[in-house]
Amino acid sequence: MSIYGLPGSRICIGIQPQGVDLQTILQKRKIHCVGKVRHNRLAGCSFSDDKVMKKKGRGTFEEKATSYDGVQLRAVKWHDNRAVHLFSTFTSANPTISVQRWDKKKKETVQVTCPSVVHAYNKSMGGVDLLDSLIALYRTKIRSRKWYHKIVFHMMDFTAWHLYRRDCKDCGIPKKEVYSLLKFKAEVASCLCNKRKVLKKRVRPSHNEKKRRGSASSVPSTPGRCKYPGCKGIVKVQCSKCVTYLCFTADKNCFMNFHKQ
Structure with missing residues (x-):
């Protein structure tokens, strides 16, 4: 020992x-x-x-x-x-x-x-x-195969007790008017359950690597913004094969450069 x-x-x-x-x-x-x-x-x-x-x-x-x-x-x-x-x-x-x-x-x-x-x-x-x-x-009773779940919930019970004691002491509440520990924990649980959930932002699907390297003979059809790195141009065409907005003009050809990388 x-x-x-x-x-x-x-x-x-x-x-x-x-x-x-x-x-x-x-x-x-x-x-x-x-x-x-x-x-x-x-x-x-x-x-x-x-x-x-x-x-x-x-x-x-x-x-x-x-x-x-x-x-x-x-x-x-x-x-x-x-x-x-x-x-x-x-x-x-x-x-x-x-x-x-x-x-x-x-x-x-x-x-x-x-x-x-x-x-x-x-x-x-x-x-x-x-x-x-x-x-x-x-x-707080919990049945789980993951042993650390019991430790987490035990620490939550430990924290709730501290908050309960601190709340009574700081507010100067008379002993006769002090909430029971059960009611205090129930209110804390209710606040946590009613908390507004954070909605995840929708992420645009990334382009398919195999399709974009396959061929440069895709035919654009719809307007959009150029997806070539470093290019911020607005184009009115889209690659129908890899579904990616790319521009090709007399000054630059992002369409060809993107598929040859």
């Missing part, structure tokens, strides 16, 4: 499928890490049950510390609306801070205790988790 990063760097990871092994490898390269982890990836690390922590209230947390392969690791379980597990090699639960959260039952903002490791994770990854959530709600 190839890992690139400057020593002393700090990185945040979403859900870590590798768990302990990944953070150990990073820390040995002096790359500090913090991220979410599934509880089943924390072998030998037991926390209180979710129901027990829920009874204690929001902001309840537990911390476990250990040393694995010479690396100091800390795991924290924090209960907000639901339990979340975080893993870090450079920060811990303390010192704690107080954050504002919305209480649905009381219908008001309340203060909730937040561990330092959670604050460090949310500072860098809060918007990323929100992005993943919104994209998953209204993902």
Whole structure:
């Protein structure tokens, strides 16, 4: 596995499928890490049950510390609306801070205790988790054998989310009046579908190379403009074989020159 990063760097990871092994490898390269982890990836690390922590209230947390392969690791379980597990090699639960959260039952903002490791994770990854959530709600589904089609439509969903957030922020729209993401994307799609199509200009058919080199005995019959390069004369005759307007006068013979090139 190839890992690139400057020593002393700090990185945040979403859900870590590798768990302990990944953070150990990073820390040995002096790359500090913090991220979410599934509880089943924390072998030998037991926390209180979710129901027990829920009874204690929001902001309840537990911390476990250990040393694995010479690396100091800390795991924290924090209960907000639901339990979340975080893993870090450079920060811990303390010192704690107080954050504002919305209480649905009381219908008001309340203060909730937040561990330092959670604050460090949310500072860098809060918007990323929100992005993943919104994209998953209204993902553009497409079935195609061309793999890059899915990448293109995923980037369109990503851009639509940014435009949605920017529109709400720049216009100062109250949260109660903000359009839903579904309605916003529907309006964008409607504008793109109703955009006027650019009509292609009709192109004159080019002359046939074999016919024009075949013979110079063509008989002109209709008027037109001379097609010989460099000649802008208006003629009243046309080659009936290669259907090309050419002039032949006492001063110049574009008809003969064109067929002998």
